Amino acid sequence: PAPVRLGDVVPAPEQVRPDPRADFTLSADTTVRVSPEPDARAVAERLADLLRPATGYRLPITEAQHPELADDIALVLVQQPDLGPEGYRLDVTPTGVRISAATAAGLHHGIQTLRQLLPATIESSTPVRAAWTLPGGSITDRPRFPYRGAMLDVARHFFGVDDVLRVIDHLTRYKLNHLHLHLTDDQGWRIAVESRPRLTTIGAHTAVGGSPGGWYTPADYQRIVAYAGERHLTVVPEIDLPGHTNAALTAYPELAPEGTTPVPYTGTDVGFSYLDPTNAQTYEFVADVLGEVAARTPGPFLHIGGDEAFAVKGAAYTGFVERAQRIVAEFGKTVVGWHQLAPAAHSEGRVLQWWGTDGVDPTTADAVRRGARLILSPGNHAYLDMKYTSDTPIGHDWAGLIDVRRAYDWDPATRVTEVPAEAVLGVEAPLWTESVTSLAEIEFMLLPRLPAIAELGWSPRATHDWAAFRTRLAGHGPRWTAAGIAFHRSPEIPWP
Numbered sequence: 001p002a003p004v005r006l007g008d009v010v011p012a013p014e015q016v017r018p019d020p021r022a023d024f025t026l027s028a029d030t031t032v033r034v035s036p037e038p039d040a041r042a043v044a045e046r047l048a049d050l051l052r053p054a055t056g057y058r059l060p061i062t063e064a065q066h067p068e069l070a071d072d073i074a075l076v077l078v079q080q081p082d083l084g085p086e087g088y089r090l091d092v093t094p095t096g097v098r099i100s101a102a103t104a105a106g107l108h109h110g111i112q113t114l115r116q117l118l119p120a121t122i123e124s125s126t127p128v129r130a131a132w133t134l135p136g137g138s139i140t141d142r143p144r145f146p147y148r149g150a151m152l153d154v155a156r157h158f159f160g161v162d163d164v165l166r167v168i169d170h171l172t173r174y175k176l177n178h179l180h181l182h183l184t185d186d187q188g189w190r191i192a193v194e195s196r197p198r199l200t201t202i203g204a205h206t207a208v209g210g211s212p213g214g215w216y217t218p219a220d221y222q223r224i225v226a227y228a229g230e231r232h233l234t235v236v237p238e239i240d241l242p243g244h245t246n247a248a249l250t251a252y253p254e255l256a257p258e259g260t261t262p263v264p265y266t267g268t269d270v271g272f273s274y275l276d277p278t279n280a281q282t283y284e285f286v287a288d289v290l291g292e293v294a295a296r297t298p299g300p301f302l303h304i305g306g307d308e309a310f311a312v313k314g315a316a317y318t319g320f321v322e323r324a325q326r327i328v329a330e331f332g333k334t335v336v337g338w339h340q341l342a343p344a345a346h347s348e349g350r351v352l353q354w355w356g357t358d359g360v361d362p363t364t365a366d367a368v369r370r371g372a373r374l375i376l377s378p379g380n381h382a383y384l385d386m387k388y389t390s391d392t393p394i395g396h397d398w399a400g401l402i403d404v405r406r407a408y409d410w411d412p413a414t415r416v417t418e419v420p421a422e423a424v425l426g427v428e429a430p431l432w433t434e435s436v437t438s439l440a441e442i443e444f445m446l447l448p449r450l451p452a453i454a455e456l457g458w459s460p461r462a463t464h465d466w467a468a469f470r471t472r473l474a475g476h477g478p479r480w481t482a483a484g485i486a487f488h489r490s491p492e493i494p495w496p
């Protein structure tokens, strides 16, 4: 296989300066030297975990007092404010590799780049005989947008903790830093709430098509947020309200609108269920649920959904949303919601997740003028539940077919008219799972489109170029294969 070049990294780094005379080859004696700070050491442990299996090298970690003098892989925390909270600098010289950053998050992103500069077989989980050579030169890098995420719908089909942890591995590989978990919907409730036990004793046993249900205990959820946190990735839990609530209503039917008797639902329709916004008990329920989820969520965001509550309209809807937003604020969190929240009054720091397909949306633009920021998830570019082509066996097509180029060729900064670039917090790729039932199918839908979304979130706009991206991405097919991941071999990409 062709040797990896310094510029082959995905997402494209801000600045790449190759130096062909400066290649560095790892050896069995290579050590990992790291600054003494504990969160820097954690990154060194992560790097060693990534490199030890395929190389078979010991890669001992030492906290050298002067790592810059070392001749191995040095991870160095330095006060370089110009690199920002997630930036890093990576230097490959004939005597070693040095990654420097102002934060552990920067070091963490730097090791993802380092991993991609080694031959694809570095992804093997068993030792491979190879020359572990890195291309010489320097990379200076930092993200364009602060919010770069993906969403996993664990309500339509339930995925256990180990599957979620593997999805987190895929996200961090491409420097994403948020995982949005869609935890509740009509077909199942997936997170235990101790003050509302029937949400899981009754509401968690179903899934689409009669698939087995499931849910996360507090310990399960803690494992997910801890694993994510170690990888500088923030979990954003979504409790979808007031619509998409059939599972909750089968557990607490007293919250259902007059005259309705909710029963378990395993179909894939949307928009029929809703909490009764005129019932005071609804807000006690919302406070019970959001309070517990907030208490267990280290990140700043609580996502309250807000989509497709077709029977809750106008003032009834905005009234509900404004009360739910106040409850989120009382628990010290910042609201995220689908852009249907727009007509409701602004709440401090509010973020709208835009999933439209036509860039003209005056209601959202108005909410931005009132202070909202946007996460861009356009249905016709970022919805990874869309089929690649008409013969993709799973997935939807309501927003059109999305192969790699369609996922890549758009600009989050200008996608919604009348929304200034500085109001765009970043991007997120949702994966809805009505028809996705296994980790293999998750991986098939995420790869190769997730790296396209990740590049839009991370790389400078000046690097945006489909011909260059598809060539760089082609080199990642062998990496996924070495890692045991079945991906969609899109005909748009010149796979080796």
Ligand SMILES: CC1=[NH+][C@H]2[C@@H](O1)O[C@H](CO)[C@@H](O)[C@@H]2O
Pocket (backbone or CB within 6 Å): 270, 307, 308, 338, 355, 383, 385, 396, 432, 433, 434
């Ligand atoms: C925000 C939003 N609400 C709907 C819509 O996206 O489409 C998804 C399928 O693509 C569906 O699962 C979801 O319930």
